[in-house]
Amino acid sequence: MLDDFFTRALVAGVGVALVAGPLGCFVIWRRMAYFGDTLSHAALLGVALSLLFDVNTTLAVGATSVALALLLLSLRRSELLSSDALLGLLSHSALALGLVCLAFMTWVRVDLLGLLFGDILAVTRTDIAMIYGGGAFVLFVLVVVWRRLFAATVNPDLAGGEGLEPEKMELVFMLLTAVVIAISLKIVGALLITALLIIPAAAARRISSTPEQMACLAAVIGAVSVVGGLYGSLTYDTPSGPSIVVAAMLIFGLSLVPAGGLVRKMRQGSDQ
Amino acid sequence: MVLEKKQLVELDRAGVRRGGSWLVRGVDLSVSPGEIVTLIGPNGSGKSTTAKMTLGILKPSEGSSRRKAGLQVGYVPQKLAIDWTLPLTVQRFMRLTNRLTDEECSQALEQTGASHLLRSEMRTLSGGEMQRVMLARAIARKPDLLVLDEPVQGVDYAGEIAIYGLISDIRNALGCGILMISHDLHVVMAAADQVICLNGHVCCRGTPSDVSNNEQYRALFGARASAELAVYQHKHNHVHLPDGSVMHADGSVCEDCSGEHHGHDHEEADTSETARGGATHAG
Numbered sequence: 001m002l003d004d005f006f007t008r009a010l011v012a013g014v015g016v017a018l019v020a021g022p023l024g025c026f027v028i029w030r031r032m033a034y035f036g037d038t039l040s041h042a043a044l045l046g047v048a049l050s051l052l053f054d055v056n057t058t059l060a061v062g063a064t065s066v067a068l069a070l071l072l073l074s075l076r077r078s079e080l081l082s083s084d085a086l087l088g089l090l091s092h093s094a095l096a097l098g099l100v101c102l103a104f105m106t107w108v109r110v111d112l113l114g115l116l117f118g119d120i121l122a123v124t125r126t127d128i129a130m131i132y133g134g135g136a137f138v139l140f141v142l143v144v145v146w147r148r149l150f151a152a153t154v155n156p157d158l159a160g161g162e163g164l165e166p167e168k169m170e171l172v173f174m175l176l177t178a179v180v181i182a183i184s185l186k187i188v189g190a191l192l193i194t195a196l197l198i199i200p201a202a203a204a205r206r207i208s209s210t211p212e213q214m215a216c217l218a219a220v221i222g223a224v225s226v227v228g229g230l231y232g233s234l235t236y237d238t239p240s241g242p243s244i245v246v247a248a249m250l251i252f253g254l255s256l257v258p259a260g261g262l263v264r265k266m267r268q269g270s271d272q
Numbered sequence: 273m274v275l276e277k278k279q280l281v282e283l284d285r286a287g288v289r290r291g292g293s294w295l296v297r298g299v300d301l302s303v304s305p306g307e308i309v310t311l312i313g314p315n316g317s318g319k320s321t322t323a324k325m326t327l328g329i330l331k332p333s334e335g336s337s338r339r340k341a342g343l344q345v346g347y348v349p350q351k352l353a354i355d356w357t358l359p360l361t362v363q364r365f366m367r368l369t370n371r372l373t374d375e376e377c378s379q380a381l382e383q384t385g386a387s388h389l390l391r392s393e394m395r396t397l398s399g400g401e402m403q404r405v406m407l408a409r410a411i412a413r414k415p416d417l418l419v420l421d422e423p424v425q426g427v428d429y430a431g432e433i434a435i436y437g438l439i440s441d442i443r444n445a446l447g448c449g450i451l452m453i454s455h456d457l458h459v460v461m462a463a464a465d466q467v468i469c470l471n472g473h474v475c476c477r478g479t480p481s482d483v484s485n486n487e488q489y490r491a492l493f494g495a496r497a498s499a500e501l502a503v504y505q506h507k508h509n510h511v512h513l514p515d516g517s518v519m520h521a522d523g524s525v526c527e528d529c530s531g532e533h534h535g536h537d538h539e540e541a542d543t544s545e546t547a548r549g550g551a552t553h554a555g
Contacts, residue, residue, distance in 0.1 A: 029355065029357055029358055031355075150368070151369050153358075154354070154358065154365075154368060155349060155352055157324065157349050158369070160327070160328070161324070161329050161347035162345050162347055162413070163343075163345065164369055202357075210360075211358065211359060211360065211364065214359050
């Protein structure tokens with residue numbers, strides 16, 4: 001079944017979307033969209049390192065993202081700079097460093113466009129194994145820490161006061177994000193990974209009433225976007241990563257339409 | 273130093289330093305089961321900081337903070353902002369930090385007068401409703417220690433009295449210790465076993481009447497607040513109406529009550545009108 005490149009693309013893309021959706025909800029809830037961006041820009045540095053040391057790309061990207069997440073956490077605790085300035089600094093430094101490294105390695109030819117925007121149609125069986133292995137790991141951890149992570153997201157003080165270790169949860173969340181970014185790189189590319197985290201979650205918000213519902217719906221919406229985007233890319237001969245993001249965006253647009261009316265109705269109801 | 277057996281939490285000369293200045297320092301404090309300890313003090317005097325140190329949310333920069341092993345805490349923070357992006361109903365919020373049966377959940381909400389809010393979205397709650405829900409969540413955990421950071425802010429007239437009554441009831445029913453921060457001096461004074469007055473350090477401490485007679489307390493809150501507290505321990509012969517006028521015990525109503533505060537009956541204070549009368553007067 002996995003012989004066909006398009007089938008492999010579908011399987012890989014859906015696998016990524018199923019994990020990115022629930023994690024993306026936390027990215028939105030914790031207002032950490034820019035953190036996702038930072039890690040994904042740093043992914044390029046990971047790619048350069050993987051070529052330099054000749055190791056598996058996903059592993060190298062994962063390791064780089066984890067290292068960057070830890071660096072960010074320690075810099076932020078030292079209160080040197082504000083959080084968003086730190087993110088900007090790390091994000092673009094890592095991106096630039098990655099590009100400079102790639103330029104130095106004249107012996108390799110890198111498909112830069114593929115790295116930036118994804119190369120889903122070149123997904124291998126190893127990639128699929130990585131995506132499902134990493135994805136299952138992330139989902140498992142997410143289920144185990146769900147209550148604590150969610151409580152820490154709603155209010156760190158409250159969670160801390162009642163013994164739920166919000167700082168540990170933040171670390172867990174950052175590491176999980178790093179893993180998801182590593183497995184998503186090939187699917188949507190460094191510049192668009194955050195979109196896969198955020199847009200399905202945002203689309204799910206309007207139609208869900210509990211956090212658990214939102215996480216599940218985000219996974220489903222992400223999967224639908226992948227399938228829709230890939231078929232669109234096949235039909236209209238568009239790049240696969242951007243097509244997936246456009247599909248997700250369209251679903252987000254759809255989610256605005258009926259809910260807008262519903263919210264207004266509810267407001268009118270409560271005013272009476 | 274080992275935590276005394278009966279104490280739930282203890283601060284020993286604890287202080288927190290941020291950005292080169294002390295938020296609060298030199299605080300000694302302990303809460304035992306069944307005890308209500310109240311922190312009072314002006315804005316920025318380190319009340320919330322002290323509560324957070326007690327809970328271990330903030331690590332003391334000096335001194336120490338200890339909690340009994342396995343201590344079950346119910347915490348009502350001063351503020352809880354729920355973002356629009358969070359689809360969070362009261363029902364789900366009640367289960368934020370631990371599992372609850374539907375019965376435990378609705379029972380706690382009923383106690384705080386918020387059972388009708390069960391299916392509401394958290395972000396649509398008013399300030400007073402939010403306080404009731406947060407308190408319900410904290411007591412539903414059946415805590416050993418309840419930490420309440422201004423539990424009645426934004427709660428309406430009748431609700432405030434009811435909630436202070438409820439806090440005493442919970443103490444009696446669960447036998448838990450309570451650490452409370454409040455601005456409502458009169459009601460605080462009625463319910464607390466120990467009052468600690470903070471102003472960047474411990475200004476004074478003791479039973480409510482000790483504190484109200486303390487020189488430093490008078491200097492901090494003014495002689496008037498102190499007089500109010502003294503008044504509070506007596507039964508008022510009039511009630512302050514919401515429009516600012518005064519209704520006397522015989523039912524007559526006049527514009528204000530200037531000069532009349534000497535005419536109180538010297539009886540044991542009860543909660544409702546007395547407390548409210550004094551509180552309104554202080555404001």
